[in-house]
Amino acid sequence: MSKQRIAVAVDGPAGAGKSSISKVVAKKLGYLYIDTGAMYRAVTWAVLQKGITPTDEAAVTALLPTLTLRLEPTDEAFTVFVNGDDVTEAIRSQAVNQAVSQIASIKAVRQFLVAQQRAMATSGGVILDGRDIGSVVLPKAELKIYLTASVDARAKRRWLETKDKETISLEDIKASVMARDEMDTNRKESPLVCVPEAIVVNSDNLTFDETVERMIQLITDAEK
16 A cells, blocks of 8 residues: 655754755655745845835735746756746845845735645645744644754854855854844744644754654654
8 A cells, every 4th residue: 555645844943954954855755845935035035136125015015916936846956936037046145044034024925925835735745844834834734843953053054055155154144043033933924833743853963864864754654
């Protein structure tokens, strides 16, 4: 009897490795990986490109109907398009890092993207990661994982990701991660939360590969 492919919700704070780990897990299991964070980053990039202030909710909301977002899987990860433009690299800039929580706190933005994310997950065999997947986007997901790590560990990972692309200190990255935690946890719209039914995976004392194996085991166990 073949196992049922399920919907997996992966939540956790910034820099916990949700995207990079979920990507590898999905590839190993033949699941579709949907990076919801990249979708919020893509909207943020579009807002900044238009010269809109991220706190101007009316202007951000008015921009949404003009945006077409597309995620195309590649061998290694995926390519992100906004209105046909490849923005995969551009959405990882520090400018987007600093503005994305503000954009993600806007109700219209969340409604716009959640509708797309739910549609992508209807057929199962998907892994979605973000801040509110288990609580809001996929409340009925068969498996919910909360992937976390200490602020120091998360800041160091993010610094290693960006140090070759931008000149920024580890201290500045740590401050940015802490500010992001504060905003994500306390925002009015769909705050970051660890739902009671989620399985917590703390990667502080796990290597990347060990974290991947832990998640694969959880998914395999949850498949019926």
